[in-house]
Amino acid sequence: MAELQVLLQHRNVPGIDGIDVYESHGGYAGLRAALGKERQAVIDEVKASGLRGRGGAGFPTWIKWNGLPKSGPAQHYLLCNADEGEPGTFKDRELLLKLPHMVVEGMAIAAYATRSANGFVYVRGEFVESATQLRRAIDQAHRRGYLGRNILGHSDFCFDLHIHTGAGSYECGEETALMSSLMGERGQPRLKPPHGPLPVVSGVWGSPTLINNVETYACVPHILTHGGAWYAAMGTQRSPGTKIFSVSGHVARPGNYEIELGTPLTELIDLAGGVVGGALKAVIPGGSSVPILPAEKCAGVTLDYEGCQAAGTMLGSGGFMVFNDKTDIVALMRRTAQFYAHESCGKCTPCREGTRWMSRVLDRITAGAGRMEDIDLLLSICDQIDGRSYCPLGDAASWPIRAGIRNFRHEFEHWVRHGSSPIPGFVPPVRSHGPSPVPGRQE
Amino acid sequence: MVASSAGRFSEAGLAQLTEIVSHYPDAGGAILPALWLAQREYGGWLPAEAVAEVAARLGRPASEVQGVASFYTMYNMQQRGRHHIEVCTCLTCGCLGAYEVIDRLEQLLGIHLGQTTPDGEFSLTEAECLNYCEAATVVQVGERYFGGVNAGNVADLIDRLRGSDDCTPVSLSNAIVEAIVPGRAGATHG
Numbered sequence A: 001m002a003e004l005q006v007l008l009q010h011r012n013v014p015g016i017d018g019i020d021v022y023e024s025h026g027g028y029a030g031l032r033a034a035l036g037k038e039r040q041a042v043i044d045e046v047k048a049s050g051l052r053g054r055g056g057a058g059f060p061t062w063i064k065w066n067g068l069p070k071s072g073p074a075q076h077y078l079l080c081n082a083d084e085g086e087p088g089t090f091k092d093r094e095l096l097l098k099l100p101h102m103v104v105e106g107m108a109i110a111a112y113a114t115r116s117a118n119g120f121v122y123v124r125g126e127f128v129e130s131a132t133q134l135r136r137a138i139d140q141a142h143r144r145g146y147l148g149r150n151i152l153g154h155s156d157f158c159f160d161l162h163i164h165t166g167a168g169s170y171e172c173g174e175e176t177a178l179m180s181s182l183m184g185e186r187g188q189p190r191l192k193p194p195h196g197p198l199p200v201v202s203g204v205w206g207s208p209t210l211i212n213n214v215e216t217y218a219c220v221p222h223i224l225t226h227g228g229a230w231y232a233a234m235g236t237q238r239s240p241g242t243k244i245f246s247v248s249g250h251v252a253r254p255g256n257y258e259i260e261l262g263t264p265l266t267e268l269i270d271l272a273g274g275v276v277g278g279a280l281k282a283v284i285p286g287g288s289s290v291p292i293l294p295a296e297k298c299a300g301v302t303l304d305y306e307g308c309q310a311a312g313t314m315l316g317s318g319g320f321m322v323f324n325d326k327t328d329i330v331a332l333m334r335r336t337a338q339f340y341a342h343e344s345c346g347k348c349t350p351c352r353e354g355t356r357w358m359s360r361v362l363d364r365i366t367a368g369a370g371r372m373e374d375i376d377l378l379l380s381i382c383d384q385i386d387g388r389s390y391c392p393l394g395d396a397a398s399w400p401i402r403a404g405i406r407n408f409r410h411e412f413e414h415w416v417r418h419g420s421s422p423i424p425g426f427v428p429p430v431r432s433h434g435p436s437p438v439p440g441r442q443e
Numbered sequence B: 001m002v003a004s005s006a007g008r009f010s011e012a013g014l015a016q017l018t019e020i021v022s023h024y025p026d027a028g029g030a031i032l033p034a035l036w037l038a039q040r041e042y043g044g045w046l047p048a049e050a051v052a053e054v055a056a057r058l059g060r061p062a063s064e065v066q067g068v069a070s071f072y073t074m075y076n077m078q079q080r081g082r083h084h085i086e087v088c089t090c091l092t093c094g095c096l097g098a099y100e101v102i103d104r105l106e107q108l109l110g111i112h113l114g115q116t117t118p119d120g121e122f123s124l125t126e127a128e129c130l131n132y133c134e135a136a137t138v139v140q141v142g143e144r145y146f147g148g149v150n151a152g153n154v155a156d157l158i159d160r161l162r163g164s165d166d167c168t169p170v171s172l173s174n175a176i177v178e179a180i181v182p183g184r185a186g187a188t189h190g
Ligand SMILES: Cc1cc2nc3c(=O)[nH]c(=O)nc-3n(C[C@H](O)[C@H](O)[C@H](O)COP(=O)(O)O)c2cc1C
Pocket: A052, A053, A054, A055, A056, A057, A058, A059, A061, A081, A082, A083, A084, A085, A086, A170, A171, A172, A173, A174, A175, A176, A211, A212, A213, A214, A216, A391, A392, A393, A396
């Protein structure tokens, strides 16, 4: 089994981040192909590809594109979600760093298909290097007529692309919070259907808005160059194409690996050089928000949306973390809970209070002062957050903890019974308050 | 439109602000980038006057701008060390030596997490996932990421940073502004 590189094929070609080398490797052929078609035919090509959003939810890309108004005034906004903050994920960072033109080209195609004249890439504030690379790519594309007015001589296609940087907030990756942040507000979510409008109906500044992930846009030039059917021939029937997995943790060769969807999970571990420092204990396949899979459940699991779901977890963003048998799962869950407690935006009570409560209970357990009831208390807090928060951050905070307890309950019980780790010699970090308080943010 | 106002923004900064505001249909959208600009112009943090200047120039209430600024962790509402060292301790880094890196840094700098050295050169905090987990342990200082940091080599990082003018809150804020404003970074490569 090998990688199947479509997006990452040329990532190590010197100069591929510049427009000349990018063009000489087939760059902007997808945009030219798109502009030779009717707008609807571009959407149909994406439909034929079966492409699903790579930001985590796997929603069919063409349905969103098709949802923007096709006639009447076109004050549409096109947004790219480059806020990559899901722990364990680092694909968008590398795409922007090494292949920024691929993202620009994908956005230009989407802008044409959806009649969007203005676009923003929302880059997370920490990704300064990636933002700098993207700046250079946008300027180059502008000068070569791929952005701006009358793109490639097309009388009816203008598209301006700007960069908006975040300033440190995981919640801003959630699409409605991202829109709030783009409009200059605190990064808090907005109501979605059935209580509020879909972004494609009314998003930023009340205009129809399309938002996709970096990797989703990066797939689009290839689909337009080679055709939707070509793309759909890769992967599985319901999860077509390739996907980038960010492999980290206890493996010999961590990094981004692009594989066909449907590849067995264990093969990805082999591709990354296998487990180091001990035997495999668990995998978190799709970023910190998805349920952890113990080693014994990994055999036979395929990495596609359906395969992960059948195994009781999710493909998510493709942040694939591998843990060996020296890993203390309770400490890992405690750190996970700290993350969500720190990143909860504070807007709704179940998430704001629930995440902190979970974090405190896990502090107590790993301080050796846990009570047996604490384990069920954690499960009950999960139930009280899951499905009850304003946006999915609350759900995402509860799923990993619940799965951690279901799959490794004996380790929680060990901690409570003995006041120490089941892993010989493991001492949890003494800092029990999580990341040090940030000025201005109430802890 | 950028309003005239008393303040500390430089000529160049004002020109950049005018460009930034033109990206958005209303001045509100420019609050985040304007705060980055202010953080550069005010020496790497946002004292009340910086917030007031952003508010005045964008024609928004200072309370609104303050509320926005304080939500985001990368706007410094108080002064930090010239090199603000943020060590990722999230899932992957936390399993691959991040806490030993912090212990060593605390020793080397003589400060604890959340503190600044008396000479103002370094401050130290824990970070959430910096999304470069392949290079665990990852440390961010200003605009730069340093990967593969461990207890053995972190002293070299301190030596590299000491006295240098990059990797500061000012150079970070400046790099972000330069990325936001068209036609600057790398314009000659086209
Ligand atoms: C708390 C939270 C954080 C998220 N963070 C990101 C992110 O960093 N990047 C991203 O693309 N999507 C993120 N998402 C998903 C987005 O809301 C949205 O589904 C995605 O940007 C849509 O693009 P896609 O259809 O191309 O996947 C996040 C969702 C939640 C609930």
